[in-house]
Amino acid sequence: MLEEDALHILFEPGDRPGRTGIRDATEVEVYAPFPPEIHAVLWPQCSSRRLSRPVAGYVRVAGGYLPLGRLVQRGAAYLGTTLYRMTYQLETPISFRVLDRVRAAPVDQPCPGAEWLRHLPHDPVSALRGFVTEWYADLAPPLGPLSSAVMPTPLAVAYEVIAGRDVFRQDGLFPPHELKQDHAGRLVFGYENQGCFRLLTLPEGDDPPVWIHWDDEEPLLSALPLSCFLLATLLFEALLTSEYRMHGRVWREDKERAVAGLKRVPLAGREIHDDNAETYVGRGLVIQAQPWDEDTWTISAAARHRADLLPVERFRNM
Numbered sequence: 001m002l003e004e005d006a007l008h009i010l011f012e013p014g015d016r017p018g019r020t021g022i023r024d025a026t027e028v029e030v031y032a033p034f035p036p037e038i039h040a041v042l043w044p045q046c047s048s049r050r051l052s053r054p055v056a057g058y059v060r061v062a063g064g065y066l067p068l069g070r071l072v073q074r075g076a077a078y079l080g081t082t083l084y085r086m087t088y089q090l091e092t093p094i095s096f097r098v099l100d101r102v103r104a105a106p107v108d109q110p111c112p113g114a115e116w117l118r119h120l121p122h123d124p125v126s127a128l129r130g131f132v133t134e135w136y137a138d139l140a141p142p143l144g145p146l147s148s149a150v151m152p153t154p155l156a157v158a159y160e161v162i163a164g165r166d167v168f169r170q171d172g173l174f175p176p177h178e179l180k181q182d183h184a185g186r187l188v189f190g191y192e193n194q195g196c197f198r199l200l201t202l203p204e205g206d207d208p209p210v211w212i213h214w215d216d217e218e219p220l221l222s223a224l225p226l227s228c229f230l231l232a233t234l235l236f237e238a239l240l241t242s243e244y245r246m247h248g249r250v251w252r253e254d255k256e257r258a259v260a261g262l263k264r265v266p267l268a269g270r271e272i273h274d275d276n277a278e279t280y281v282g283r284g285l286v287i288q289a290q291p292w293d294e295d296t297w298t299i300s301a302a303a304r305h306r307a308d309l310l311p312v313e314r315f316r317n318m
Contacts, residue, residue: 007041009071011059013102015306017243022103024246025093025316028057028071032084043083055088059102066102068094096314109305111284112137120266124227125154125207131234132161135286138304139165149176152205154227155189169193170240171233171272186211186219190233197272201226212271222271232270235279238286242302244309246316255289255297258312262287284308 009030011022020031034042041053057068071088078084094102116130151159159176162168173190174180180188181203190199200219202208210229211219222229239245250258262280269275280287285308287301298318303309 006054006056007038009055009057010065011057011068011102013059013061013104015103022059022094022099024103024313025096025099026090027074028068028088028090030086030088032082034083039083042086043081057088057090061102066098103306109307110137111308112304114263114281117263117265117281124225124231125157128154128227128231128234129157129161131231132165132167135234135238135304136165136167149179150204151176151179151187151189152201152203152208152226154207154225154230155187155201158230167234168237170237171199182213192272199229220271223268224270228267229270232267232274232279235265235267235281235286236270236274236288239288239300239302242286242304244304244306245300245302246309246313247298247300247318248315249292249296249298249318250315251296254315255299258299258301258315259287259289283311285312287312 009028011020011028014021016022018031020029022028055071055073057071058065059068060066068090070091072091073086074089075087076083076085112134114134116127116134119127119130155173158173162173168190171190171192174188182188182200185203186200187203188198188200191197195215197212197214200211200213205226207225207227210222210224210226212222213219224232259278259280262282262285265279265281267279269277269279274288274290277288277290280289284303284305285301286303287299289297289299292298299312299315301309301312301315
C-alpha cells in the first residue's frame with residue numbers, strides 16, 4: 001500500500017522461495033510484477049539506495065497483521081530499467097518463535113543423503129556423481145552426456161550429472177562447446193562469476209591437476225586434483241546458492257554444536273575462498289566452518305529444504 005509518507009508491504013505467511021515472502025529472521029524479498037506507481041517508488045531505491053520514502057513491512061496472521069517494522073534495502077535485481085526483485089533487511093530481526101509462526105517449514109520432505117562420502121578418498125569421481133545426484137534429487141534428472149569433445153574424465157562426469165540442472169552459479173563451468181586451451185596448452189574450463197579468475201587443467205587424463213589463474217598473475221597450482229577440486233567447488237556452490245542458507249560467527253563450542261552428528265568431508269579446501277575450511281555433511285545439510293581467530297569460527301550452512309536448516313538457524317548472526 002502506497003501512502004504519501006511511506007510504502008507498506010504486506011507479506012503472506014508460509015515458505016515461498018522464489019516469490020514475495022519472508023526468507024529468514026532478518027530478510028524479506030519482494031518480486032515483480034510491480035504496479036507502475038510502486039515501480040516508480042522502488043526504482044530510485046534500487047538505483048541509488050536513497051529512500052524516496054520509508055518502507056514498512058507486515059505479515060498476515062490469524063485475526064489481523066503483525067508489523068515487521070522498518071525495511072532497509074539490501075539488494076535488487078533488474079533488467080535494463082525494469083525491476084524484478086527487491087531484497088530488504090529487517091531493522092529489527094524476527095524472533096524465532098514468531099518466525100516459526102509466519103514461515104512454518106514443511107517437515108515431510110526427504111533430505112539429501114550422504115552415502116556418497118563412502119567413495120572418499122579413493123574414488124572422488126563417484127563421490128562427485130553421488131553428491132550431485134543426492135543434493136539435487138528434487139531437480140530434473142540430468143540430460144546425459146552433452147559433448148563428445150575430448151576432456152579429462154572428472155570434467156566429463158561433471159558435465160554429465162549437472163546437465164539440465166542450474167548448479168554452477170558462483171564459480172561456473174564453460175559449456176563443453178566453449179572449451180578452449182590457453183597459450184600453454186591447458187584447458188580453460190571454469191571461471192569466477194565476476195571474472196576474477198579462470199580455472200585450468202590438462203585437456204586429457206584420468207585426474208589431472210588444476211591451476212587457478214588470477215588476472216595478471218602466474219597460474220597457481222592447486223593441491224587438489226581435478227576430481228576433488230570439482231567436488232569441493234560443488235560443495236562451496238551449495239553453500240552460496242542453495243535456497244536455504246545461513247551464516248554466523250560463533251564461539252568454538254557453538255561450532256561444535258552446529259556440526260555435531262555430521263560427517264566431515266575428507267577434502268582439503270581450495271586455494272580460493274575456502275582454503276582452511278572444514279566441511280561437514282549430513283541431515284540434509286552442508287556446513288563449512290573456518291577459524292576466525294583463536295576463539296571464534298565463521299560457519300555457513302545450506303539445505304535443500306527449510307526444515308533441515310532449522311537446527312542450525314539459531315547460529316545465524318551475519
